[in-house]
Amino acid sequence: MNDHGHLLRLLGALLIAVGGLVAVLSGLCSLTFGGAMLVDQGTWADKSEMLLLVLFVGGIPFAVGALGFWAGRRLRRRHPAQPPN
Numbered sequence: 001m002n003d004h005g006h007l008l009r010l011l012g013a014l015l016i017a018v019g020g021l022v023a024v025l026s027g028l029c030s031l032t033f034g035g036a037m038l039v040d041q042g043t044w045a046d047k048s049e050m051l052l053l054v055l056f057v058g059g060i061p062f063a064v065g066a067l068g069f070w071a072g073r074r075l076r077r078r079h080p081a082q083p084p085n
Contacts, residue, residue: 005079012075019068022061030058 037050 008075008079012072012079015068015072015075017072019065019070019072022065023069024065026058026061026065030054030062033058 034051034054037047037054040047
């Protein structure tokens with residue numbers, strides 16, 4: 001494999017690591033705040049508005065992280081590692 005393939009595999013690994021971290025951390029944060037909103041006292045109308053806000057604010061970073069993770073896996077699969085000779 002040439003240097004171009006090694007660089008694409010490295011880029012894929014970086015995308016997997018960063019995208020996975022962004023998706024996991026924003027997902028956990030959204031779950032925490034969403035759960036807190038459901039447990040909090042108040043009307044269902046207030047809760048639904050706040051849950052939509054949590055989904056909007058936490059859903060966009062989650063989607064970007066998941067997309068980065070997917071793109072990184074795709075890059076690494078497209079350029080498999082060659083065993084040393």
